[in-house]
Amino acid sequence: DTGVSQDPRHKITKRGQNVTFRCDPISEHNRLYWYRQTLGQGPEFLTYFQNEAQLEKSRLLSDRFSAERPKGSFSTLEIQRTEQGDSAMYLCASSLGTSGSTQYFGPGTRLTVL
Amino acid sequence: QKEVEQNSGPLSVPEGAIASLNCTYSDRVSQSFFWYRQYSGKSPELIMSIYSNGDKEDGRFTAQLNKASQYVSLLIRDSQPSDSATYLCAVWAGANNLFFGTGTRLTVIP
Numbered sequence: 001d002t003g004v005s006q007d008p009r010h011k012i013t014k015r016g017q018n019v020t021f022r023c024d025p026i027s028e029h030n031r032l033y034w035y036r037q038t039l040g041q042g043p044e045f046l047t048y049f050q051n052e053a054q055l056e057k058s059r060l061l062s063d064r065f066s067a068e069r070p071k072g073s074f075s076t077l078e079i080q081r082t083e084q085g086d087s088a089m090y091l092c093a094s095s096l097g098t099s100g101s102t103q104y105f106g107p108g109t110r111l112t113v114l
Numbered sequence: 115q116k117e118v119e120q121n122s123g124p125l126s127v128p129e130g131a132i133a134s135l136n137c138t139y140s141d142r143v144s145q146s147f148f149w150y151r152q153y154s155g156k157s158p159e160l161i162m163s164i165y166s167n168g169d170k171e172d173g174r175f176t177a178q179l180n181k182a183s184q185y186v187s188l189l190i191r192d193s194q195p196s197d198s199a200t201y202l203c204a205v206w207a208g209a210n211n212l213f214f215g216t217g218t219r220l221t222v223i224p
Contacts, residue, residue, distance in 0.1 A: 033211060042118070042202050042214030043158065056210045091157055100146045100206045105157040 002026075004106035006092050012112045013082055020078045021109045025094030032075050033103060034067055035091040036060065043091055049075060082113045117141075118205050120215035128223050133190040135218050137203030140184070146206040147179055147186045151199045152217065158202055162188065193222045 005024045013019050025032050030051050035043035046065070048056045051072040061067075064082075069075040079086055089110050093103040117140040127133045135149075146165050150158035164170045164177040164186065176189040186205075190197055200217040207213065 035211075040122075040216065042204075042216050043212075044214070045211035048210045058211075089157075100208075102148065102160060102163055103212060104160065105150075108157045110155075 004092055004094050004104055006090075006106040006109050008109055009107060010110050010112075012114065014114050015082055015084060017082055018078065018080045019082060019111065020076055021090055021092075021111075022074060022076050023092030023094075023106055024074045025092070026096075026104060029094035029096045029104075030072070031095045031097075031101075031103075032069055033093040033095075034075070034077050035093065035105075037089045037091055037108075038087075046077075046090075079111075082111075084113045087111055087113045118203055118213050118215040120201075120203050120218050122216055123219040124221055125218055126221045126223055127193050129193060129195060131193050131222075133193045133197065133220055133222070135188040135190075135201050135203075135220065137186045137188075137205075137215055138184055139186070139203075139205045139207075139213075141205070141207040141213075142181075142184065144181075144184075144205045144207040147177070148204040148206075148212065149175075149177060149186075149188045150202040150204060150214075151197075152202055153199045161201070190220075193220075195222045195224050198222050 032049045034046040037043045049069040089108045092106045095101045149161045162177040178187045203215040204212040
């Protein structure tokens, strides 16, 4: 069990560019979550997958954001036309079983939009 | 609106003392409660989970839950400088995600 992994760990981009992040959950974990965390705040929920189905999206997830989990394994989060306000740590978490079970976080991807 | 409130701190304790971290939540149907530790620039790491009223102990850590008062706490005994971090309280209330507080920054002074 290698834990949740995320790639890249850091991303610096210019405003208006598109970026894509990848998350590999713990093997066999059926649930995968994306959160965003800004300085001094706790993680805020963005979206959630159960297997390959995206079952919930936060109002924080604007139309510029899209997430996929095509085969129920890894997931990608894409941000189009990045804005400076998108600068944050993007965290992926996974869990096994029912909702409410423990979520384990990856190392995060820190995005800086210039 | 589900809210999780934590004192942002910073909370400073001397090495070897007990650190007490508190969290209150607004949603009475909340069922699962988690404490995560987050070092600066790192991701949250699970410390404890608690589901029933009372105390749950794991090594130097004790989580306490009082659903009637909508209150959950984390005690760290024999605090060490390596415990210096931000501690996040997270609550699950039947939705598909956790609701987090803003965290309490703990500093253990050698």
